[in-house]
Amino acid sequence: MATSLQCQVPCTARFSSFKTAPSNSRSITLTALGRLTSSCHINYHHQPLMTKASLSVELPTTSAKDIDSDSSKILLEVKDLTAVIAETKQQILKGVNLVMREGEVHAVMGKNGSGKSTFSKVLVGHPDYEVTGGTVIFKGENLLDMSPEERSLAGLFMSFQSPVEIPGVSNIDFLHMAYNARQQKLGRPEVDPFQIYQIIGQKLELVKMDSNFLNRNVNEGFSGGEKKRNEILQLAVLGAEVAILDEIDSGLDVDALQDVAKAINGLLTAHNSVLMVTHYQRLLDYIKPKYVHIMEDGRIIKTGDVSIAKLLDKEGYKAIAL
Numbered sequence: 001m002a003t004s005l006q007c008q009v010p011c012t013a014r015f016s017s018f019k020t021a022p023s024n025s026r027s028i029t030l031t032a033l034g035r036l037t038s039s040c041h042i043n044y045h046h047q048p049l050m051t052k053a054s055l056s057v058e059l060p061t062t063s064a065k066d067i068d069s070d071s072s073k074i075l076l077e078v079k080d081l082t083a084v085i086a087e088t089k090q091q092i093l094k095g096v097n098l099v100m101r102e103g104e105v106h107a108v109m110g111k112n113g114s115g116k117s118t119f120s121k122v123l124v125g126h127p128d129y130e131v132t133g134g135t136v137i138f139k140g141e142n143l144l145d146m147s148p149e150e151r152s153l154a155g156l157f158m159s160f161q162s163p164v165e166i167p168g169v170s171n172i173d174f175l176h177m178a179y180n181a182r183q184q185k186l187g188r189p190e191v192d193p194f195q196i197y198q199i200i201g202q203k204l205e206l207v208k209m210d211s212n213f214l215n216r217n218v219n220e221g222f223s224g225g226e227k228k229r230n231e232i233l234q235l236a237v238l239g240a241e242v243a244i245l246d247e248i249d250s251g252l253d254v255d256a257l258q259d260v261a262k263a264i265n266g267l268l269t270a271h272n273s274v275l276m277v278t279h280y281q282r283l284l285d286y287i288k289p290k291y292v293h294i295m296e297d298g299r300i301i302k303t304g305d306v307s308i309a310k311l312l313d314k315e316g317y318k319a320i321a322l
């Protein structure tokens with residue numbers, strides 16, 4: 001006979017003891033080690049003739065919020081990063097420090113011109129900038145040694161504030177090429193046009209995009225909101241361990257913002273991480289960050305939780321005292 005019951009235990013819990021009531025009863029007491037954080041499903045099997053019950057625990061898929069950051073793996077570690085504009089040598093980044101772990105959502109906020117987009121672009125290897133100091137380690141490797149393409153294939157994704165148009169390349173062809181390049185990098189088999197269509201089909205539903213967009217050239221003639229959805233479609237299809245979303249909320253109407261946020265939340269797992277650059281607290285109502293960083297003059301000058309963003313929304317940057 002098997003009895004199923006729901007109970008609150010941590011995903012990683014080890015049970016220090018469990019007591020069963022007499023075999024004609026369904027009550028069970030678990031003493032779990034650790035914090036009680038997430039629900040999991042327990043199958044409790046017992047047979048009347050056995051003195052001991054056997055217990056099997058089905059662990060649920062761990063979600064971002066279940067991760068204890070301090071013990072989870074570091075995905076991206078930025079130390080004292082400095083960078084200049086390649087052409088003029090004007091210094092924009094003046095020593096950025098940031099650590100992102102698996103399962104974490106980070107938000108970067110800051111006044112116009114404080115260096116948020118530059119930071120994002122430097123991470124993906126944008127040629128407009130030159131790194132002049134510091135280190136960036138991505139999944140244990142030196143990111144700064146990699147070409148922009150290698151960074152992307154390694155699992156670093158960036159959605160630009162103004163997504164680029166690629167005339168002459170259809171969305172479906174672009175996704176197919178990029179998908180197979182990543183498959184190759186991961187040592188997996190490439191997919192054919194029929195398979196990629198199936199893969200993309202599921203993701204279109206996630207971002208609520210019409211399939212007509214697949215035959216149009218990448219972002220060409222797309223409205224601002226359509227471009228942002230298309231960026232998330234790319235992220236959904238290609239996958240990434242770290243996704244940098246620069247003002248993904250700009251140009252979105254209220255419904256589109258909710259759709260896009262829902263899609264992003266749907267892509268979050270215990271093994272990836274998102275860095276969102278935004279000016280507005282409203283995005284953070286939908287995608288909950290663990291950390292909010294404030295950037296000023298090329299540095300992160302303050303890090304806290306979402307209460308910083310709320311304060312900012314209410315009182316402006318003057319409220320953010322060092």
Ligand SMILES: Nc1ncnc2c1ncn2[C@@H]1O[C@H](COP(=O)(O)OP(=O)(O)OP(=O)(O)O)[C@@H](O)[C@H]1O
Nearest residue numbers: 085092110111112113114115116117118119128161
């Ligand atoms: N390629 C470039 N050429 C000239 N100036 C640049 C370039 N890139 C960045 N800058 C300058 O660097 C500063 C930081 O720009 P950045 O776009 O990173 O700011 P931001 O914090 O993202 O601003 P916003 O919130 O307005 O998007 C700005 O003064 C900007 O004019």
